[in-house]
Amino acid sequence: MRPLNVLAASVAVAALTVAGAASAGTLDDVKARGVLRCVVSTGIAGFAYPDANGVWKGFDIDFCRATAAAVLGDPTKIKAVTSTGKTRFTLLNAGEGDVLWRNTTITFSRDVGVKLRFHGVNYYDGQGFMVKKALGVTCATQLDGASICIQTGTTTELNLADYFHANGMKYEAVTIETNDEARQNYISGRCDVYTTDASGLAATRSTFTDPDNHIVLPEIISKEPLGPATRQGDAQWSDIITWVLNATITAEEKGITQANLDSMKSSKDPEVLRLLGVEGSQGVELGLSKDWAYNIIKAVGNYGEIFERNIGVNTPIGLERGLNALWTDGGLQYTPPFR
Amino acid sequence: MSEGNTAAQSYAPGTHPDLPAPIRTTGPVAWVRMNLFSSPLNVALTLVAIGLLWWVMPPLFEWIVLDSVWTAESRKECWDKMEVPEGGACWAFIKDRLRLFVYGFYPQASRWRVNLSFVLLAMAVVPVLYDKMPGRKFGLWYAVAFPFIAGWLLVGGLGLTPVDTDQFGGILLTLIIGVTGISFSLPIGILLALGRRSKMPVMRILCVMFIEFIRGVPLIALLFIASSMLNFFLPPGTVFDLLIRVLIMVTLFAAAYIAEVVRGGLQGIPIGQFEAADSLGLTYVKAQMLIILPQALKISIPGIVNTFIGLYKDTTLVLIIGMLDPLGIGRASLADAVWAGLSREVYLFVALFFFVCCFSMSRYSLYLERKLHTGH
Known part of the structure; x- marks a missing residue:
């Protein structure tokens, strides 16, 4: 038993010292390194994927670039730390990434149990169902007895069980590992229904030869707020990530785009002037340069532009703004004021 | 008459030239008989195998080769070029x-280092695998040094961009x-x-x-x-x-x-x-x-x-x-x-x-x- 105790104790000591080191200013580390390391996924349609030249693109990647533009003044100074659903939090907590922009649902256990800090929601998602039109199903309560393709080990599996139990319905689960597998199974008719986050359903549907013969049912059975995360215990770094996200949303509210950015510098709206660093000292208070938000919008545009470029209706993914519209347009995207 | 014939073709003992082997034991026919149709069970198995190949291979070949598309800018373009979407490989x-x-x-600018490493790898592998190569002793020493050379080439430092x-x-x-x-x-x-x-x-x-x-x-x-x-x-x-x-x-x-x-x-x-x-x-x-x-x-x-x-x-x-x-x-x-x-x-x-x-x-x-x- 004794050697084991010694081992356990040394692990604990090592863990504590690492934790101590990690809290010593992520901002300074990033500035010293000159590169921002974002924990991203190994590939989610529209959110993170490499192009033919190996350059990472997507909705989450653009937010990573926005962060790099704010902190380092250069959106190209990013490094994508690819992670799977299983390794994303350990990579972040072990200090191998500075911030996580990875299609990650904010939950109680991740915030409290995994000891992360979440900084707002950059995409409101929710679990939905896709069926073939030929089935004649128009709402989810008609799915009693259906065979359903579902990814194992995800929150969607639990949501599905809850939903069918609550409605007194039965289903046959066809468990699959990846989105591709689900696509093949669904097309070949092994399952009648495919369920996953609505954004994923839209992306999958866009790859069919006959997308018009499939519909996504109106019911959304879960809340999946996706947002960025950092390690606990670095308040300054947390503030930066929070306000990078807020800056993109505020910019959309105020109508600041990549195109009119420079003319907005002479706007009459004091909040616009504060955001763009013409007045006030908000960048400096964050530990960044005065024009941090200007750099963000110059690099990737406002929230709406990021959305439309990567996953909006004019992309192959073709997502509506829906819940992700500004609060002024009936959506949920709302930020505290820059004051 | 028949006696005359035999007399003309008679050989002293031990001098008869070798006759070709019977047709049934050599050549492709014999190979097929020996390997594919030697017993009723083998006949059945052969027929089943041929049937399976007949069933699987033509569509597979069609999908992989005949109906495939080699130049396109997107999946949509690929499928548009086919008779049936998804009917061939893209x-x-x-x-x-x-x-x-x-x-x-x-990094694109440094990819020549990867190419060079691939070439050096091939050069290191040959002397290790084939002992008849001339100058093999030198080649083996080089093979031992290769991991370090390749490591330097790929990771950089000492004059190369890291x-x-x-x-x-x-x-x-x-x-x-x-x-x-x-x-x-x-x-x-x-x-x-x-x-x-x-x-x-x-x-x-x-x-x-x-x-x-x-x-x-x-x-x-x-x-x-x-x-x-x-x-x-x-x-x-x-x-x-x-x-x-x-x-x-x-x-x-x-x-x-x-x-x-x-x-x-x-x-x-x-x-x-x-x-x-x-x-x-x-x-x-x-x-x-x-x-x-x-x-x-x-x-x-x-x-x-x-x-x-x-x-x-x-x-x-x-x-x-x-x-x-x-x-x-x-x-x-x-x-x-x-x-x-x-x-x-x-x-x-x-x-x-x-x-x-x-x-x-x-x-x-x-x-x-x-x-x-x-x-x-």
Whole structure:
């Protein structure tokens, strides 16, 4: 038993010292390194994927670039730390990434149990169902007895069980590992229904030869707020990530785009002037340069532009703004004021 | 008259020229009879096999070759060019992503270093594999130096622009892990096997513990330890490259298996050989080097190559800790909405790559067995 105790104790000591080191200013580390390391996924349609030249693109990647533009003044100074659903939090907590922009649902256990800090929601998602039109199903309560393709080990599996139990319905689960597998199974008719986050359903549907013969049912059975995360215990770094996200949303509210950015510098709206660093000292208070938000919008545009470029209706993914519209347009995207 | 004929063609005993073998025992007809239709069961099996091939091959050939599209800018364009959407393979996707598959995220400007490493690798492999090559002694020394030369070329420093190892990916990554694992696990494995059979108790117990621990833990678990737990053991601030950690884990994993394969070979050597070596007055090292190991390794070749092939294919597991080998690159590329949905092409391409590598290894091991088959 004794050697084991010694081992356990040394692990604990090592863990504590690492934790101590990690809290010593992520901002300074990033500035010293000159590169921002974002924990991203190994590939989610529209959110993170490499192009033919190996350059990472997507909705989450653009937010990573926005962060790099704010902190380092250069959106190209990013490094994508690819992670799977299983390794994303350990990579972040072990200090191998500075911030996580990875299609990650904010939950109680991740915030409290995994000891992360979440900084707002950059995409409101929710679990939905896709069926073939030929089935004649128009709402989810008609799915009693259906065979359903579902990814194992995800929150969607639990949501599905809850939903069918609550409605007194039965289903046959066809468990699959990846989105591709689900696509093949669904097309070949092994399952009648495919369920996953609505954004994923839209992306999958866009790859069919006959997308018009499939519909996504109106019911959304879960809340999946996706947002960025950092390690606990670095308040300054947390503030930066929070306000990078807020800056993109505020910019959309105020109508600041990549195109009119420079003319907005002479706007009459004091909040616009504060955001763009013409007045006030908000960048400096964050530990960044005065024009941090200007750099963000110059690099990737406002929230709406990021959305439309990567996953909006004019992309192959073709997502509506829906819940992700500004609060002024009936959506949920709302930020505290820059004051 | 008939007598006359026989007289004309008579031969003295022993001088009759050889007649050709009966037609039924040579040539393609005989081969087919012997191999495909030698018994009613074989006739049935042959017919079933031909039927299966007839059923599977034409559509497959059509999909892979005849109806395939080689130039397109997107999945949509690919499908538009086919008679039926999805009716053929869209190889344009693989063509578009080929550089990503080969180099991963290696910086474009420095890719000549990867190409050079591939060439140097080929030059290092040849003298190791073929003993008839002229100047082989020099070649072997070069092969020993190769990992360090390639390491310098790929990682940089000392005059070259440094490239972070997390930029490595695709076939480059597979080759790095595969070649490192294969070349380092064999010597370590041999030492472990000898250690396990050693008469020194401490040495033996250490080797047994190591081998049994590694064999008792799945490679995925070891990779997880490498990717997430090792950081907590190391002093804070040490940056210990993830690729190095993975290389160490993969090498140790393969070494434990090689050790058991070689131990099997060692146990196949008759005790008389050990006694003969001892009676000649050879030291332990000399006895092993000159008498025991050459025989033991020869018996172990199939097992060793089997382990190597397994190791090579296991490199795809690094996907789970977020490193992008060809399979990972393929999956990541499938997330590009412009191409998404072409998973069959990706998996076929990756399968072909691994098949070519593993089949070559397997053929080489057969060649080696034949060459070393001196008979007992």
